[in-house]
Amino acid sequence: MEAAVGGTMTGIVAQGGRGAADPDAFLTRTLPMPGLRPRDLLVRIHAVSANPVDTKLHARMGQGESRVLGYDAAGTVEAIGADVTEFAVGERVYYAGDVTRDGTNATYHAVDARLVGRMPRGLTFAQAAALPLTTITAWEALFDHFGLSAESTGTLLVLAGAGGVGSIALQLAKRLTNLRVIATASRPESRAWALAHGADHVVDHHDLVKEVKRAAPLGVDYILAPHTEGNMQAFAEIAVPFGRVAALDSPTALDILPLKDKSVTWHWVKMFTRPMFETQDMAAHRRLLDRTAELVEAGTIRTTMATTLHGITTDTIRRAHLEVLSGRTVGKIVLTATW
CATH class of the missing domain: 3.90.180.10 (Medium-chain alcohol dehydrogenases, catalytic domain)
Structure with a gap:
């Protein structure tokens, strides 16, 4: 009423x-x-x-x-x-x-x-x-879905590190966990922004596998992905066994089968879920x-x-x-x- x-x-x-x-x-x-x-x-x-x-x-x-x-x-x-x-x-x-x-x-x-x-x-x-929106999104991905804490270690990859969610996710991960944080960015201004907001390393998303493996030869434990379409094979190559991916987008087509051999966990993140379903x-x-x-x-x-x-x-x-x-x-x- x-x-x-x-x-x-x-x-x-x-x-x-x-x-x-x-x-x-x-x-x-x-x-x-x-x-x-x-x-x-x-x-x-x-x-x-x-x-x-x-x-x-x-x-x-x-x-x-x-x-x-x-x-x-x-x-x-x-x-x-x-x-x-x-x-x-x-x-x-x-x-x-x-x-x-x-x-x-x-x-x-x-x-x-x-x-x-x-x-x-x-x-x-x-x-x-x-x-608000980006902080809730990043927080739910990192702490609710990934289950991170101040004691968490490993490597986090944040795609679009200079974007809205990336900008706050880098800060939260760097200040509230013990993770090593890698961001993707390609232009000078976006690379500088990602570094200023907490990224330990910045890599170019145009050759994601090569760039990530150069920064993290053993792979990454966590992937925060605003853009997943077309990236599944790359995720399968750069994720460690039993790694985790948090997806923020709504791809038109999605096949996560390439992640199966490494038992990678897939998380959907939608910050509006709580209000949508009250x-x-x-x-x-x-x-x-x-x-x-x-x-x-x-x-x-x-x-x-x-x-x-x-x-x-x-x-x-x-x-x-x-x-x-x-x-x-x-x-x-x-x-x-x-x-």
Whole structure:
């Protein structure tokens, strides 16, 4: 049961059946304020960031479909649902939200409080908005799926080390485990970014097997892979026996049989699983984001914001989508509100 908040707000609505470069792919609309479920917060949005999930959802929308996208945000609590006890009006928060509901590219956004963390002190809204989705993804891959801890040793390979997930995964692995960390990156700026964020070595993904074996002749124990399609044979060659692969993408075709001889374990990582199915442990997102805030405040990890666009508008959202689609982004693209 949703409680009406009343009034209207501004939202940027994505239009299905149109590429990101289309002038009408994103339209400004006056929308009703979102209703609040008992466990919801109503958040005034101050900053959002762009992620591949935004472009993928847009691409899947059919002609005539429309929706508000955006799955990272930092803002202030404006109202709370009847069953919320963890937050108060005026608190600064950050979160990634839920793909089954409208996104954050709007003046206000309703989100389940169990998915929300307190914003790290010392960060701007823009710096905070860069973190939630990618941090949850990297954390679940490293610590939930791989089962890593401060005592863990071995070698981790992070593909796309300068990307959004890579940028935070390198920091978490380097600061919270004893792993040796290898990242893939090819351009000078992406190589420099990966090294600055914790990579011990950077290799070129264009010849993955040769490059990885040069850095790790015995192979790698863990592979964090935003891109798996076409890489399975390479993974089979560079993984050690009983190694592990965490896959973040949704390949159109997948044959993991080459991994069988080495008994390599395959993990699917989808940070939206908890909110999509409203699992009993949904509050894990809140605890994880609160822990991230502590790590940021202690100087253990830092924001991955690299590019700031002023305004959450049709133009800035289009530009952010096109940058993400280019596959050449370094760090995260953040849009700051000027409502």
